[in-house]
Amino acid sequence: MFELDVAARHIRSRHRQTIFSIIAVSLAVGIIIIAMSMMSGYTTIWIDSIVENQAHITVHPKENEDYIHLYHGLENHIYNQEGVEAVSSYFQGEAALQHKHNAEGVLLYGINPKDEKRVVNREKDMLVGEFASLENPGSRIILGFKLAKNLDVEMGDIVTAQIPGARPTDFTITGIFQTGTPVDEIIAFTNLERLQDFYGSGDVITGMGIKMSDAYAAEELANGIDRETGYDAVSWIEQNSEILSLLETSEGMVYFFYIVIFTISGFGIANVLIMIVMEKVGEIGMLMAMGTSRRSIMLIFLLEAGILGMAGVVIGCVLGYVASLAIASITIPVPPEMYFGMDHLPIVIEFENFITAGIFAMVINIIAGVFPARRASKMNPVEAIYSV
Amino acid sequence: MSDKYIIQIKNLTKIFGDGVEIKALDGVNLDIERGEFLSIIGPSGSGKSTLLNLIGILDTPTSGTVLLNGVDVTKMSDKERSRTRNRELGFIFQYHHLLPDFNALENVMMPLLISGVKSSKAREVARKVLDEVGLGDRMEHRPNQLSGGQNQRVAIARALANKPSIVIGDEPTGNLDSKASGNIYELLRQLNREHNQTFILVTHDERMAAKTDRIIRLVDGRVAENSINSG
Ligand SMILES: Nc1ncnc2c1ncn2[C@@H]1O[C@H](COP(=O)(O)OP(=O)(O)O)[C@@H](O)[C@H]1O
Numbered sequence: 001m002f003e004l005d006v007a008a009r010h011i012r013s014r015h016r017q018t019i020f021s022i023i024a025v026s027l028a029v030g031i032i033i034i035a036m037s038m039m040s041g042y043t044t045i046w047i048d049s050i051v052e053n054q055a056h057i058t059v060h061p062k063e064n065e066d067y068i069h070l071y072h073g074l075e076n077h078i079y080n081q082e083g084v085e086a087v088s089s090y091f092q093g094e095a096a097l098q099h100k101h102n103a104e105g106v107l108l109y110g111i112n113p114k115d116e117k118r119v120v121n122r123e124k125d126m127l128v129g130e131f132a133s134l135e136n137p138g139s140r141i142i143l144g145f146k147l148a149k150n151l152d153v154e155m156g157d158i159v160t161a162q163i164p165g166a167r168p169t170d171f172t173i174t175g176i177f178q179t180g181t182p183v184d185e186i187i188a189f190t191n192l193e194r195l196q197d198f199y200g201s202g203d204v205i206t207g208m209g210i211k212m213s214d215a216y217a218a219e220e221l222a223n224g225i226d227r228e229t230g231y232d233a234v235s236w237i238e239q240n241s242e243i244l245s246l247l248e249t250s251e252g253m254v255y256f257f258y259i260v261i262f263t264i265s266g267f268g269i270a271n272v273l274i275m276i277v278m279e280k281v282g283e284i285g286m287l288m289a290m291g292t293s294r295r296s297i298m299l300i301f302l303l304e305a306g307i308l309g310m311a312g313v314v315i316g317c318v319l320g321y322v323a324s325l326a327i328a329s330i331t332i333p334v335p336p337e338m339y340f341g342m343d344h345l346p347i348v349i350e351f352e353n354f355i356t357a358g359i360f361a362m363v364i365n366i367i368a369g370v371f372p373a374r375r376a377s378k379m380n381p382v383e384a385i386y387s388v
Numbered sequence: 389m390s391d392k393y394i395i396q397i398k399n400l401t402k403i404f405g406d407g408v409e410i411k412a413l414d415g416v417n418l419d420i421e422r423g424e425f426l427s428i429i430g431p432s433g434s435g436k437s438t439l440l441n442l443i444g445i446l447d448t449p450t451s452g453t454v455l456l457n458g459v460d461v462t463k464m465s466d467k468e469r470s471r472t473r474n475r476e477l478g479f480i481f482q483y484h485h486l487l488p489d490f491n492a493l494e495n496v497m498m499p500l501l502i503s504g505v506k507s508s509k510a511r512e513v514a515r516k517v518l519d520e521v522g523l524g525d526r527m528e529h530r531p532n533q534l535s536g537g538q539n540q541r542v543a544i545a546r547a548l549a550n551k552p553s554i555v556i557g558d559e560p561t562g563n564l565d566s567k568a569s570g571n572i573y574e575l576l577r578q579l580n581r582e583h584n585q586t587f588i589l590v591t592h593d594e595r596m597a598a599k600t601d602r603i604i605r606l607v608d609g610r611v612a613e614n615s616i617n618s619g
């Protein structure tokens with residue numbers, strides 16, 4: 001392969017300019033790998049937090065009905081579906097909570113803590129007290145920490161729940177939780193049976209949470225439940241479709257910037273190659289006189305683009321990797337309740353991202369090489385030789 | 389018949405320019421025998437280079453034909469032209485046109501590598517040819533480390549490396565002083581005798597031309613004189 005030899009010599013003879021173009025590609029690849037690692041990090045955090053903190057499927061009553069009656073049969077039916085790990089029925093109702101002169105509107109969730117904790121690990125969110133304290137059917141309640149603050153209550157305090165047409169009932173606070181989401185301000189948990197009593201609804205529920213072994217199988221099962229039972233089953237994917245599509249859109253936007261950055265670095269390569277082609281006119285003519293085909297001339301300059309691009313990609317990948325690790329190790333001084341309780345930037349280093357960035361860069365660099373390479377291969381050998 | 393003549397040129401015409409037309413060659417007829425050592429002379433602009441480039445398949449004529457070994461090169465595809473240049477033709481120009489990033493040996497290897505010869509074999513052949521042109525001790529030198537005469541010798545070695553049947557030189561000594569150019573002529577003459585290759589040399593040096601087998605004089609794109617040197 002004399003083409004490779006000639007290409008390599010051209011690059012070496014122009015090492016100052018070629019180094020600059022390699023640096024440009026390295027920086028582009030490095031920056032994009034960092035950006036991709038951050039994107040992956042944020043996406044992973046979002047999705048993990050959704051998948052961890054919400055039921056994968058929520059089953060609501062049929063249209064025009066307020067409750068799911070005879071829900072034990074439905075519970076069993078769903079529990080026996082493939083991929084279902086746990087099912088937790090709940091009764092949800094609006095109420096006002098009062099403590100001394102403070103009152104707040106809340107959503108009361110009556111749950112069976114043994115079932116609930118298998119669907120969502122609420123215990124990990126507890127600031128004080130235990131979620132399991134609700135197993136006792138007595139009048140116990142667990143509040144979000146913002147709600148507790150607004151009511152100015154602490155562990156052990158009594159709050160009074162009120163709804164129109166029912167006797168006010170006192171609940172003792174046995175726990176306070178914090179999720180870092182708006183839930184902290186409006187939700188309170190209590191025992192399912194206790195809440196059914198309070199609302200006088202009888203043994204009915206308003207919904208059911210399902211946990212799957214594979215969160216991504218939720219959509220399919222939700223559709224199946226819809227079809228088979230007529231209840232309204234919503235998967236986390238459907239529930240969070242706005243956030244998820246926002247994540248996707250921003251990823252698309254970012255790709256646009258990737259193209260811009262790579263194109264700029266591609267121009268660097270095109271520039272060096274145009275310079276080499278102009279400088280080597282006589283040489284190209286002589287190579288043709290010696291019998292080098294136009295295809296080989298083209299190949300020589302495409303190889304040069306490839307060598308420069310490849311060097312840039314390899315250095316850029318190392319750069320991106322090291323920088324991603326460095327950024328991931330920096331702790332940021334923010335209150336832990338922000339950023340999902342993280343104290344550093346979410347960086348997920350994915351092999352896939354290196355491949356994508358590398359291929360992306362190589363494609364653009366080769367395209368950058370096409371113009372100079374074509375120009376060289378289309379030269380008239382006589383004019384090229386006598387131009388010197 | 390084509391056995392005797394390695395090159396047969398019939399009615400060759402080359403017109404340059406789209407606006408103002410320049411007739412660089414005007415109906416040239418010329419037969420060249422295998423092994424001939426021939427010179428083309430004539431005033432500047434008479435079409436010498438144009439004729440040489442058409443023989444070397446670097447350019448295409450406006451009309452007429454050039455047969456190399458009986459094959460009409462004007463009908464060749466681009467690929468065949470490259471291949472024929474590589475296998476059958478050796479070029480020497482006024483400027484050596486050596487690849488500046490390669491040393492003497494590597495430059496001489498180049499036509500062999502282009503034809504697909506393995507690098508070890510190419511190296512062996514190139515060494516031998518460089519020895520033959522008297523540069524056995526300068527093989528590792530780059531063009532910028534050699535004198536004009538030495539570089540031209542490397543260029544000659546390169547032109548001969550693939551054992552072409554035809555070597556064409558367009559004022560191969562035009563850039564050298566008279567002593568160096570005399571030496572180059574001696575060398576070319578000697579190579580021609582040893583290998584029985586056909587040499588076609590353009591020169592404006594009548595004394596050099598007088599030492600060749602035959603002189604073709606071009607004037608205004610036509611053959612004005614075609615005379616065998618009695619020696
Ligand atoms: N590429 C070209 N375009 C236009 N005119 C050309 C070109 N090449 C040569 N000519 C013209 O053709 C004529 C013959 O040129 P050339 O063969 O180079 O002459 P010589 O080598 O005998 O000096 C000259 O008039 C020259 O100006």
Ligand SMILES: [Mg+2]
Nearest residue numbers: 436437438558
């Ligand atoms: Mg000329």
